[in-house]
Amino acid sequence: xxxxxxxxxxxxxxxxxxxxxxxxxxxxxxxxxxxxxxxxxxxxxxxxxxxxxxxxxxxxxxxxxxxxxxxxxxxxxxxxxxxxxxxxxxxxxxxxxxxxxxxxxxxxxxxxxxxxxxxxxxxxxxxxxxxxxxxxxxxxxxxxxxxxxxxxxxxxxxxxxxxxxxx
Numbered sequence: 001x002x003x004x005x006x007x008x009x010x011x012x013x014x015x016x017x018x019x020x021x022x023x024x025x026x027x028x029x030x031x032x033x034x035x036x037x038x039x040x041x042x043x044x045x046x047x048x049x050x051x052x053x054x055x056x057x058x059x060x061x062x063x064x065x066x067x068x069x070x071x072x073x074x075x076x077x078x079x080x081x082x083x084x085x086x087x088x089x090x091x092x093x094x095x096x097x098x099x100x101x102x103x104x105x106x107x108x109x110x111x112x113x114x115x116x117x118x119x120x121x122x123x124x125x126x127x128x129x130x131x132x133x134x135x136x137x138x139x140x141x142x143x144x145x146x147x148x149x150x151x152x153x154x155x156x157x158x159x160x161x162x163x164x165x166x167x
Contacts, residue, residue: 002073002158004029007036007097011079011116014042016147020078021051023148028158032057032069036084036097060096072109074154077101078147079116082127089130105137112140112153 004024008014017033024031033048034057045056055068084098093099104111121127131141140153
């Protein structure tokens, strides 16, 4: 079963993560959640663990500790904040979530984003430049709709032929 990482940022829509997980699972994804440190206060950690069967990842693991999640076949960042989008585009990886997103490009992992920010933040020139950079890296964006609609952008991965190597 293909594995989807859902990266959650600290936003008023973060409590809707359970609905996004349920929608992804209904489509046939196995799901793991990676949260920014501030997003942990916005999600029901026990409910997410019960729903996915995996711990929420938010901090770096120690050397020698096993990886708690399988590698992703695709990544959805929803909700994605102004801060995360700008840091990611700049190549800043000061949290586990950003580190995973920065590495995803080099690993060729399809990534889709549902930004959630104010009009005032969206007007900042850095935001537009960040969108341009991320789009040039192949990141796909869903600017509107509910969080589950971002799954439309990674659905081709779900239905792709894995080929002889299983990747």
